[in-house]
């Protein structure tokens with residue numbers, strides 16, 4: 001089915017462009033929707049998206065367009081690669097066109113007022129659509145440059161997972177399937193916050209021990225939170241959990257890491273976000289996560305520490321002191337005691 005119909009990709013940013021290109025390289029006809037007519041025309045003419053993926057040649061099978069309704073009418077499979085802040089605003093007005101479609105969110109964010117993940121918003125907007133998510137250690141530029149990469153498609157709908165695997169699998173991109181949509185999607189949203197902390201630590205010249213401690217304790221913290229919400233902790237040991245956490249906390253190519261690095265250099269949050277000029281979803285997730293953790297009574301010292309620095313005027317030294325002097329805890333929370 002997917003090889004007969006074009007596939008839609010919504011969002012003209014770095015990840016939408018990388019996914020559109022991958023699909024086209026696999027022989028698919030891709031309708032790549034973006035809001036900016038000048039950008040669409042420039043891509044049509046020059047086969048490049050210079051603002052978001054400079055230097056990457058865009059395949060001739062990618063057709064940029066600005067008519068959202070036309071893209072949705074023509075396609076069954078739709079990848080949604082918009083910022084979380086834009087999802088409702090873009091898709092609510094065309095909800096009538098989404099019935100029966102396969103909608104796959106690549107968005108790694110959480111809606112502030114509802115604490116909904118993006119695929120839950122898709123369900124809300126399009127109750128008759130079939131919904132999945134794509135998440136994993138997938139820095140857009142590396143995907144576009146054909147670095148060997150793996151990702152996860154997660155959905156309760158096996159057929160959707162198989163269609164996404166068939167469409168995206170290629171020489172350099174491997175897609176694993178999961179039935180745990182909630183866990184996979186939550187991992188992608190949570191790790192952004194820890195990438196900000198890791199960027200900050202890097203700017204301060206902290207060592208490799210510190211980096212390892214941060215990533216490992218971040219995994220403990222995000223898993224503890226996810227389990228409280230009913231997620232399966234094992235999902236966090238996969239690509240969309242620890243995999244994405246490692247890449248985003250280790251790479252200066254991550255925008256969240258870059259925001260953290262700028263904070264560590266002494267810039268304000270506003271200055272850091274302005275300097276970036278792209279989406280860093282973790283910035284909005286800090287507040288949402290801190291208040292949800294308090295509501296659920298989940299111990300999240302790293303999130304609380306970052307919140308204290310960014311929004312409560314605490315210094316990094318004060319927060320590091322409090323973290324290192326906190327009462328001793330156990331290493332791993334979720335060790336099964338039977339079955340071995």
Ligand SMILES: NC(=O)C1=CN([C@@H]2O[C@H](COP(=O)(O)OP(=O)(O)OC[C@H]3O[C@@H](n4cnc5c(N)ncnc54)[C@H](OP(=O)(O)O)[C@@H]3O)[C@@H](O)[C@H]2O)C=CC1
Pocket residue numbers: 011012013014015016034035036052081082083084086089090106107108109138139140141277278279281
């Ligand atoms: N980049 C990456 O490595 C990865 C990103 N993701 C996730 O994908 C999502 C999208 O990120 P990414 O592509 O990187 O973002 P970018 O910052 O690269 O681009 C954002 C894109 O969204 C568009 N946009 C912003 N607001 C609207 C709106 N209201 N209506 C329509 N289009 C809008 C922008 O258009 P304009 O230029 O006109 O403002 C731009 O094309 C995020 O949730 C991110 O976490 C997931 C995996 C990897």
Ligand SMILES: O=C(CO)COP(=O)(O)O
Pocket residue numbers: 108136137138139140192195244247248253254255256257279280281
């Ligand atoms: O999610 C990503 C890699 O998997 C991209 O991370 P950033 O949004 O921080 O660039």
